[in-house]
Amino acid sequence: MQSAPEKFRGIVISRQAYRESDLLVKILTDRFGTKMFMFNRARKPGFKLAAAILPFTSATYEGTVRADGLSFIRQAADLSAHPHISADIETDAYATYILALIDMAYPDGEPIPQWFDFAASALRRIDEGVDAAILTNIAEVQLLAAFGVAPHWEDCVVCHRTDLPLDFSEKYGGLLCRDHWELDGRRYHASAKAIYLLRLFATVPLSRLGQVNVAPTTRRELRVLLDRIYDDMVGATPRAKRFIDQMGQWQQHL
Numbered sequence: 001m002q003s004a005p006e007k008f009r010g011i012v013i014s015r016q017a018y019r020e021s022d023l024l025v026k027i028l029t030d031r032f033g034t035k036m037f038m039f040n041r042a043r044k045p046g047f048k049l050a051a052a053i054l055p056f057t058s059a060t061y062e063g064t065v066r067a068d069g070l071s072f073i074r075q076a077a078d079l080s081a082h083p084h085i086s087a088d089i090e091t092d093a094y095a096t097y098i099l100a101l102i103d104m105a106y107p108d109g110e111p112i113p114q115w116f117d118f119a120a121s122a123l124r125r126i127d128e129g130v131d132a133a134i135l136t137n138i139a140e141v142q143l144l145a146a147f148g149v150a151p152h153w154e155d156c157v158v159c160h161r162t163d164l165p166l167d168f169s170e171k172y173g174g175l176l177c178r179d180h181w182e183l184d185g186r187r188y189h190a191s192a193k194a195i196y197l198l199r200l201f202a203t204v205p206l207s208r209l210g211q212v213n214v215a216p217t218t219r220r221e222l223r224v225l226l227d228r229i230y231d232d233m234v235g236a237t238p239r240a241k242r243f244i245d246q247m248g249q250w251q252q253h254l
């Protein structure tokens, strides 16, 4: 049975060579979640959809979307590229990782329109020059729920106060106020600034995020805290994360 062609918005998340001259392209769509599309002869010169399947490209695609197996695209229109992202090794790494993390958090084919919107705004804002490391931190915090971890960021898990200094506790799955720090000997010892930002990141819509200016020491602390939260509570990271870890190591040696 031939399924009717569908028209949908999509963002290219990743590509891999397939057979002799074909390409498999993972696309985050607005209606069908993430889907794997097969492009015949896409690695031959002069392939007509070449621009539509470059990394980070978003477009209106038309094709056959299958519930199982590979899907196909015939046409693409309204392409928008993000030239500044790919031109910079660092923003490229962050954008790649944000898309890989969304891909990892949800099974293929599960509709995630809110994450399509998130990815579209994140790419636009990185391209505009907003701090890609901070946008990455926001994605990491907001994706925790999808990994089955939903830390309690609102107030102290035990007494619900917010007027005392707060710290993060894996054991309690969220924040503890100073009166309850004694309950967890392995609390994170995070700074007030970092806790303030993590709480903000948990709820801020990207559309409402203003200009972000985070001091280098706080940026480094956020990276360490989120690595620890992911290690302790999620236990997995996409391969794209390794490059970000390496960049962190190079920066320490500068």
Ligand SMILES: [Zn+2]
Binding pocket: 156, 157, 158, 159, 160, 161, 176, 177, 178, 179, 180
């Ligand atoms: Zn408390």
